[in-house]
Amino acid sequence: MAKPSDQRHEALAGLLGLGTHSARKSHYPELLARLEELETERNRYKWLFEHAVHGIFQASLYEGLRAANPALARMLGYSDPHEVLWTLTDLANHLFVGGEAELRVIRDQLREHGGLFGYETRLRRKDGSHIDVLMNLLLKPDEDGLVEGFVADITERIQAQQRLQTLNDELEQRVAERTRELEALNQQLREARDAAEAANLSKDKYLAAASHDLLQPLNAARLLVSTLRERPLPEAERTLVERTHLALEGAEELLTDLLEISKLDQSAIKADIDTVCVDELLVPLASEFQSVAQSAGLQLRVRIPKQLAVRTDMRLLTRILRNFLSNACRYTERGGVLLAARRRGTRLRLEVWDTGMGIPADQLQAIFLEFSRLDSGRAAERKGVGLGLAIVDRIAGILDCPVQVRSQLGRGSVFSIEVPLAQTVLPGPRAEAVLRPVTGDPLPGRRLLVIDNEESILHSMAALLGQWGCEVVTAVDAATAVRELDGRVPEVILVDYHLDHGETGCTALKELRKHFGQVPAVMITADRSDECRRALQSIGVPLLNKPVKPGKLRAVLSQLLNGV
Structure with missing residues (x-):
């Protein structure tokens, strides 16, 4: 009769598929192979656990650390992993820099979400120093409160970030300082530019004044020499006159070109x-x-x-x-x-x-x-x-x-x-x-009025125009011209642009035309400014620049008189 214990063994053997001796004999090699595979897998995971680069641990939400690998121990400054198997109280006091408060936050997150990934924190080492770590924590659902964790030391990365931030802060500071220096330099440049513009303006005014003062006597001399050139003179005197003419012409061209290229270089001409x-x-x-x-x-x-x-x-x-x-x-x-x-x-x-x-x-x-x-x-x-x-x-x-x-x-x-x-x-x-030939015709016998505030120019112009056969009346302003004409109407008015006492040739011409009607006129000036040119354009009067070229003067007068 079979014993009860034999019945239980048979039942267990049947459950495992080894109900009979023959069955045990046939399945034993397969079971042995399975056990060897499990042992191999366990050893592999054990080797990985002990030789992993990063820290690995297993902990309980209620008890503390249960297991830790050597990498975690070394990371915290300990030689034996058993030294880091702390209770919950020890974890708060010895491991987490944030203490009990941080540990409480970690437990709440695990309970609520079942895991905590990419969590950066600071851990306390054995010697009291700190390390920065990145944790991935997973709460195992089938085991009450069991947590598996992986820890990576990111201290070097954090330090690199801090160094980079320090460099950025220093760079921003240097940029700010350099910006202030550049702003100060720009201010100095603006002041220098303003000073240069003021100097250029002063130079322009000086050139305008100097050109007027220089061209006035040069104009008188050119007119006088031109008058002499048209007269019959002995050969020796004619040679002297021609040389004087060439010298004055060269001086005129030189002065005119220097003034004009100065204005061009200053972009003053538009x-x-x-x-x-x-x-x-x-x-x-x-x-x-x-x-x-x-x-x-x-x-x-x-x-x-x-x-x-x-x-x-x-x-x-x-x-x-x-x-x-x-x-x-x-x-x-x-x-x-x-x-x-x-x-x-x-x-x-x-x-x-x-x-x-x-x-x-x-x-x-x-x-x-x-x-x-x-x-x-x-x-x-x-x-x-x-x-x-x-x-x-x-x-x-x-x-x-x-x-x-x-x-x-x-x-x-x-x-x-x-x-x-x-x-x-x-x-x-x-x-x-x-x-059309530009000889004395149609000039002889024509009455011309010349207005200029320079007596030397009046005498020179009167000599040249008189030699061309014109009747010449000279005056220094409009009022004097009206008295000198004494009711006679001039056929052409030659007037200087800049007169004395703030009067201009435009105002003088306007006053004369009130007395004598729309008489043809020519404006003569040493002023080459755009302001002067625009003023003359507004009244439609031809312009001759000083020093006046006799040939051009004769051509302009001939055209005006042919239209009279």
């Missing part, structure tokens, strides 16, 4: 773009340089398209063309000069041709530099300082119009500038008027 009739632009230039070319033994020819207009600043473009014509007459020994305009699509090319000595190819760009001169031909007799084409280059830049030059040695040169054509066509004087 373009006033308007629609300009080509005839209105070129006819006065041709009339002015006709006598210049004749006195040099040259022929001036003109080719001007009819009924064309351009968009430009007439004053600045005239300055460029006048330089081209002046150089052409100066550097040409024989032959002639051609002033021409050629249409090129939407632009008009204004050209000045000469039959002079030409320019070497290696100097075609250098001639536009300051103080560049060609010492050849007639120019050798009256050298300038080489600023003319430098002024042309700057003015062309202001107008945004290209200047070109072509030349052949021994055959001549061509200087040109292209300007945009206007859409509308303005009526202007006919080009045939250019070829």
